Amino acid sequence: MEQRVTFSGSFMQSFTSIGPMLDIVALFSAIAVYAGPYLGVVMLISFFSAMTTVYVIWNLSKRLQSNGGYYLFAGRALGKGTGIFVSMVYAGYALLVIPNIALFASFFILHLLPIGSQFSDFFSYLVPLLFLFILFGIISQGLGRSIKYTLGAGLVELLFVIVLDSLFLRNATTFSFQLIPANLSEVYSVFSGVVFGILAFAGMESPVYLSENTKKSSSIVPKALIYSYIATGVLLVISAFSIMSFLGPKGLSTYSSNPFFVGSSIHADFGNAVYVLFGILAVLSSMNLCVAYSNSVLNEIRRMGKDGILPKVATIKGRPVLIFLLLETAVIATANFFLGNFLGFVVIAAIVSFSYMTVQLMGSLSLLKLSVRLRERKASIIATLSVVIIGITVVFSSIADLSPGSPTRLSIILFVTIVIASFLFSYLGRTKSREWYNSIHMVNSLDEKETEGS
Numbered sequence: 001m002e003q004r005v006t007f008s009g010s011f012m013q014s015f016t017s018i019g020p021m022l023d024i025v026a027l028f029s030a031i032a033v034y035a036g037p038y039l040g041v042v043m044l045i046s047f048f049s050a051m052t053t054v055y056v057i058w059n060l061s062k063r064l065q066s067n068g069g070y071y072l073f074a075g076r077a078l079g080k081g082t083g084i085f086v087s088m089v090y091a092g093y094a095l096l097v098i099p100n101i102a103l104f105a106s107f108f109i110l111h112l113l114p115i116g117s118q119f120s121d122f123f124s125y126l127v128p129l130l131f132l133f134i135l136f137g138i139i140s141q142g143l144g145r146s147i148k149y150t151l152g153a154g155l156v157e158l159l160f161v162i163v164l165d166s167l168f169l170r171n172a173t174t175f176s177f178q179l180i181p182a183n184l185s186e187v188y189s190v191f192s193g194v195v196f197g198i199l200a201f202a203g204m205e206s207p208v209y210l211s212e213n214t215k216k217s218s219s220i221v222p223k224a225l226i227y228s229y230i231a232t233g234v235l236l237v238i239s240a241f242s243i244m245s246f247l248g249p250k251g252l253s254t255y256s257s258n259p260f261f262v263g264s265s266i267h268a269d270f271g272n273a274v275y276v277l278f279g280i281l282a283v284l285s286s287m288n289l290c291v292a293y294s295n296s297v298l299n300e301i302r303r304m305g306k307d308g309i310l311p312k313v314a315t316i317k318g319r320p321v322l323i324f325l326l327l328e329t330a331v332i333a334t335a336n337f338f339l340g341n342f343l344g345f346v347v348i349a350a351i352v353s354f355s356y357m358t359v360q361l362m363g364s365l366s367l368l369k370l371s372v373r374l375r376e377r378k379a380s381i382i383a384t385l386s387v388v389i390i391g392i393t394v395v396f397s398s399i400a401d402l403s404p405g406s407p408t409r410l411s412i413i414l415f416v417t418i419v420i421a422s423f424l425f426s427y428l429g430r431t432k433s434r435e436w437y438n439s440i441h442m443v444n445s446l447d448e449k450e451t452e453g454s
Contacts, residue, residue: 005214009147010207010221012154014228017203017292019101021157021285024164024239025278026104027200029259030346035193036256037178037249042190043240046197047233049393050204052386053360054229056367057205058222059379063370064444065211065218067303069296070359075442077366081426083442086362087300087309088422093355094297095324097203098135098290099331100348102128105286107341111260112279124341128332135287136325139294143213146295153288160281161235165242171269172245191396198393199353200236203289204229205360209296212303259342298324308440350411354394355418361390 005013028039035042066072068083070090075083106127110120139146181187207224211217243262246269247255255261267275301320304310335344364386371379402409430437 004144005147005207005210005220007220007224008151010210010214010224011228012150013147013207013210013292013295014204014224015158015232016150016154016285016288017206017296018201018228018232019203019285019289020161020200020232020235020239021281022101022104022289023200023236024161024243025108025262025282025285026259026345027196027349028240028243029255029262030196030349031193032252032256032259034196035189037244037252038181038186038190038193039252040177040237040241040244041179042193042197043200043237045190045194046200047237049194049198049389050201050229050233052382052389053201053364054204054225055382056360056364056386057208058225059367060363060370061208061211061221061225062218065208065221066442066444067209067212067299068307068442069205069208069211069300070363071300071304071309072442072444073366074362076444077369078362080437080440080442081430082362084309084426084429084440085422086359087304088425089355089362089418090359091297091300091304092418092422093352093359094293094300095327096331096348096352096355097293098132098328099128099335100345100352101286101290102131102135102328102332103335103341103348104345105131105283106336107345108279108282108286110341112263125333125336128336128341129329131286131290132325132328132332135290135294136321138287138291139298140321143210143295143299146291150288150292153284153291157281157285157288158231158235160277161239164278165235165239167266167270167274168239168242168246172242173248173251175245177241177244188396188399191393191399194393195350195353195357195397198357199349201229201233202352202356203293203296204232205363206292206296209299213299294324307442308436347411347414351415351418354397354412354415357390357394358419361387361394364390 031039031042060073064072064076068075068087071083071087074086106124109127110123138149181190204225207214207221207228211221214220243255244252247262247265251261251265263275263278266278298320301310301324305312335348338344339347364383367379368383368387371377371383398412402412
């Protein structure tokens with residue numbers, strides 16, 4: 001396999017999969033709905049909560065290199081059945097990321113454009129599908145060109161976020177923030193916001209799914225993960241407090257009920273040019289994230305075919321991309337029909353967040369088992385902390401999201417459906433189809449190289 005991805009490509013693969021500009025435009029508004037004046041605190045907690053997870057990915061990516069990513073980690077440490085379960089959960093939520101972003105991009109674009117209400121229903125379907133087909137045009141050109149796109153577009157996104165934060169701070173109305181929740185209700189609100197805050201870091205692990213395409217992956221991928229996490233985390237925390245400074249308490253209250261208030265405030269304070277750039281870069285960030293995620297999930301699906309989890313006929317050249325396009329089109333149309341653009345985005349975002357935390361939890365358990373077996377005390381402690389942090393976050397977020405009137409109650413039901421379906425796929429395959437199960441070999445690419453050289 002040709003190894004075209006260098007450190008810069010691996011770094012930007014992680015950076016654009018996180019999508020900081022999109023987080024500012026979309027996820028911050030979702031966090032504000034639940035956490036309001038604790039937006040900055042939520043991002044700070046999410047940043048530090050993600051630290052143990054990054055260590056887990058960093059450690060595992062040094063030991064094992066395969067485009068199977070997390071399912072290889074889980075399969076080698078916790079058993080083949082667990083690896084199959086993780087492969088299905090990851091594939092399930094990764095396939096939801098693209099429709100999720102396409103729906104928000106559609107909602108955002110339709111808000112910016114002066115489209116009459118009589119055409120709004122038509123364009124609510126057309127715009128996300130056009131977004132998907134542009135994405136298809138980029139990824140169908142192959143990984144080499146996709147990475148070049150990611151590098152260029154990611155750099156533009158990074159520079160614009162820095163400029164935007166500078167403008168926010170220059171025009172700040174306050175530097176006074178609420179940092180400590182006053183009661184239990186506010187604690188739940190913060191944790192409900194954290195489920196979206198942690199989602200901001202979903203995708204940072206995506207370079208592991210390009211390991212076989214990366215030069216010196218055992219050193220490049222871990223390094224790219226650390227640098228991307230630090231750069232993006234610091235950027236997002238600064239951006240959260242910058243927006244709070246810029247909007248002030250009253251503006252933040254309005255923002256919690258109107259996700260476009262930041263855009264209209266930018267228009268009012270900085271003029272039309274900055275406002276137009278804000279809109280363009282938000283859509284560009286959406287596309288950047290989708291290109292990076294698409295490369296990850298397609299690589300994982302191809303690896304699933306090689307390892308025997310999926311039939312090889314499904315991974316013939318060109319076929320995964322076509323199947324991918326059809327599935328994403330179906331999800332976009334279904335979510336838009338039943339929920340609409342914005343509510344569809346919120347519901348799917350929560351499904352993705354819970355699924356992401358499930359995959360990360362399995363990664364942490366994998367490192368915990370490996371480190372205990374090898375008597376690596378530091379790795380054992382950090383992996384245990386990661387398990388505890390993710391577990392607490394899931395529990396508090398579930399309690400908050402199951403509260404009456406919460407739109408994300410549906411998300412938990414659908415998330416549980418994904419988990420149960422993935423478990424049944426693994427369990428029934430192991431018990432009812434022994435021939436298929438025994439043919440599965442989760443291969444570390446380092447093992448393959450050693451075999452080829454022997």
